[in-house]
Amino acid sequence: MEQLSIARIKEELSQACGLSSERKHALENDPRKGVRRLIRLWEERQFRDQRLIEKFNEMNRLESDLRSIGIDNIAGIDEAGRGPLAGPVVAACVILKPAVVLPGINDSKQLSAAKRNTFFDKIRESAVSIGIGIVSAHEIDEINIYQAAKRAMMLAVGQMDVRPGHLLIDAMELPLDLAQTSLIKGDARSNSIAAASIIAKVTRDRIMDELDDVYPGYGFSGHKGYGTKEHLQAIERLGPCPEHRMTFAPLKR
Template sequence: MNLKNMSTREIASILEKDNINDDIISMLHTDKRKSVQQLLKHYTNEQKEKSRLHNLYKYEYQFKEQGINYIAGVDEAGRGPLAGPVIAAAVILPIGCFIPKLNDSKKLAPAMREKIYTLITEKALSISRSIIDEKTIDRINIYQASMNAMYNAIYGLGITPEQVLIDATPLNLLEIPHLSIIKGDSKSASIAAASIIAKVERDHLMNEYDKKYPQYGFSRHKGYGTKNHIEALQKYGPCPIHRRSFEPIKSM
């Protein structure tokens, strides 16, 4: 195979195939064409990303070897803010599904989260969400509210999972085989997907609240206790979506 006589388009077609021979990659490294080197760089980066994602499916592959195919990842967003709800999401992905840049939502820039969010909604087998509002949080406490949201999200899935992977929080009453993983949103693709769904949808909700209560800046801080948010609370007092059981609002 004489790659130097091939067009860039023909080489790109070869690189789209699986199991590329190492000799082909070596030959491409000697090709002086800038367009070919750009193709090679893109291919190399894509292979690195596929390898990273393969490792992110470590738990899912282990369960697949046991004959388990429907694995739900579960995570929540909004445990720490002073305002707004807590949202949990449960996601079942096709095991090994390639979603570039999939990761813990906290490690992603907002624009990237939005892109990955769209890919997850397109590729997931099932997605479920649960929202627990601030009044319920004040009544039963944030920890219990977060757990309730997770239970609701799991049982709301359109496909009953055979295994559930949970980010840290133990759900001892869950009647489905489950595993809690510390920092699971950076160790499991399914939990990472759930973390993105929960985070993005909560952010969207807080952006809507910003239109209703613009003086607090919810679109910027999403309800977290930033300096500007605290200053707004001191100036205007709490609004209906603030959590009365959280300090400094409780003392106000």
């Protein structure tokens, strides 16, 4: 039998989800160091992928328990943008399809921007319904950030095409006629909330990118409105813009 090149074996392993015991044994005992290295890397990747699937299943426990008692359309809710000095607070409400599996999904703060953007697209493709709520910096100054985050969440629920059967909310209770569960650190305990945190974060980041064009000089596309040294220096130099939260320190001084 003709011996496959290392390049062909690399291509084979990049596409393989599983190998027969005979094939795996042959690769592990191939006289070429390059082949043995490829099979080790493949096994490590398989182990990491399996751990991600196990974590996904663990974070799906709440949703599975609710479905087991006949509850459908379970929605996760989370927000992004409580801490920045500028820009809106954005909330998302997401109902994932029951059969969807998204290994590696997690609290948006634990993911790189590239991974958040990848998951953003995957979530949009695999969601039953998504709602977005946006509350402006001006409204935040009027009602405070806690109430603004709550309002954004309620707006997100109101944007849903499908009525949720149960709400899983990250550390918040909403005055809505819907069954709900508030979870501390919910974005690390529920896939639905994690999905909502990613949708909210990416949506807000893109808003801040747009505001960088409207109000140049503040660097909104880089720091997204947070109180970085660059941002504080820009405020000293330019003064606040209409997107700044004037009730937040140091702006209120």
